[in-house]
Amino acid sequence: MNLHDWIDELSDVLDVDTELDEALILDLARAAAHNVARPAAPITTFLLGFAAGSQDADPDAVEALAAKAQALADGWDRPANAPDPDDINDPVPDDSVVDHTGDVFDDESAADDGDAGDDRED
Structure with a gap:
């Protein structure tokens, strides 16, 4: 019905x-x-x-x-x-991520790829 x-x-x-x-x-x-x-x-x-x-x-x-x-x-x-x-326009959240070196990535996947951008030797 x-x-x-x-x-x-x-x-x-x-x-x-x-x-x-x-x-x-x-x-x-x-x-x-x-x-x-x-x-x-x-x-x-x-x-x-x-x-x-x-x-x-x-x-x-x-x-x-x-x-x-x-x-x-x-x-x-x-x-x-x-x-x-x-x-009302709600603010768009910032999805960028700052890794331990201070580099800023556009999303979390870029920050999680290991030593990307970190060529320092310990």
Whole structure:
């Protein structure tokens, strides 16, 4: 059974006849789960459905309600001027290795090849 079958069967069981934009609902649930807390996902989508039902909302009105909820979730628990965490460039770690002679290699394999670059006699 796939998601579309589940939605059809659940709609029949709940006696619901409505258009459903799965992507809209899933995007909202994802935003709530990631930006608020995991349990916020089902609560948020339930409340969206409740609001849409109580307002007898058409698909455009549901989309507008979802946009409001999405904006709230996207900005949750961050200062107004904080950058979007998805837009932050994390520093790239330095993978170079310095061997016992002080030589710098680009990766660990070059430093592990025995006496490479060490022609000193002990």
